Amino acid sequence: MSDIVLKELKKEVKEAGFFVIIADDTKDTSKKEQVVIAIRYCLHGGIHEEFIGVEEAGGLDALGLKRTILNQLGKFGVSLDNCVGPGYDGASVVSGHLSGLQALIRDINPRAYYVHCFAHRLNLVLVDASKSVSVLSKVIRVYRSRYNFITSNVVHKKWVEHQTQQELTIMEFGRLSDTRWSCSARQINMIGLRLPTLINVLKDVASIDMNAQRRTDAKGFLSQLDAAFIRNIHLLATVPSVCKFASDMLQSKTNDLGRAMGLIKSNARCKNQK
Known part of the structure; x- marks a missing residue:
């Protein structure tokens, strides 16, 4: 069932053309750090925000978070080249403009301007x-x-x-x-x-x-x-x-x-x- 849902979401995201990723980390009941990833896109005049996966963090540094996000996007079947505005919290490991996650993502896609979650x-x-x-x-x-x-x-x-x-x-x-x-x-x-x-x-x-x-x-x-x-x-x-x-x-x-x-x-x- 999850594969069918993700397949339909993938079709919509590709039809939309561009998308935003929203990522945050949290601990599960066994105290392991998990990265939760959602994808946000505009299609037929409507805004859609959908959960696409949760994965154990490959590390809590910027490189580890980058690997985890790219791995999840790869499983989902979309390219970071079409990401136009990743959203994270304001922790220095993600917001740092020199070596933070946002900088590493922009090295791959310069259009992926980081947005600090307004909430x-x-x-x-x-x-x-x-x-x-x-x-x-x-x-x-x-x-x-x-x-x-x-x-x-x-x-x-x-x-x-x-x-x-x-x-x-x-x-x-x-x-x-x-x-x-x-x-x-x-x-x-x-x-x-x-x-x-x-x-x-x-x-x-x-x-x-x-x-x-x-x-x-x-x-x-x-x-x-x-x-x-x-x-x-x-x-x-x-x-x-x-x-x-x-x-x-x-x-x-x-x-x-x-x-x-x-x-x-x-x-x-x-x-x-x-």
Whole structure:
């Protein structure tokens, strides 16, 4: 079935004439680095973005990534000569203009101008900006410092039980990412929605839990959820949602460069109005 799908995709890409590759690396469950590759092209007035394969990285340096991408394109049956704009993240190993992946690809095809993923750029700006906003950085700092406690077996069980008793949709605490603002946006929004439940869980643990250390940790967490913290959570709830919408839209398969630029500008105006 996969061979049939890839065969049809290959026909469309060749009919389109030119294409863009989008590549990123990630670790699988066995901690091996995998390179995920998608191909983007315009056909009959429509933009198409399709996954073509995932392959174990031949190395995490620029040469290793180049070999992996060329090998995957070779399997797919298209030539890099028709690639006009590879998209990667902003890591120096891919963005370096002298010896990075983009430079090695342009040695083969000078028209393959590197594009730093707009969604990734937005996320990096927001993550850095959040560190300079004391209100937001304090909320994130509290969340990080209490993450292990709230996700421990005993406390997490109570967290789920309290939501179930209130007939609420179960929301979970997730680990924050240093490069993905959407993770922070999602968790800040979740705390705002489930703040009364969180307070009740902490009060429960602080008063009746048999473990002295958990009781102490719960009391410490409760002390951090003061009036200022609660006010800040509600004030911040709107900003992450606006930014997350922009981040999600920038990852749309049908987006193009003009729309991406317009979205960034409108997002900036919206934040200034806030």
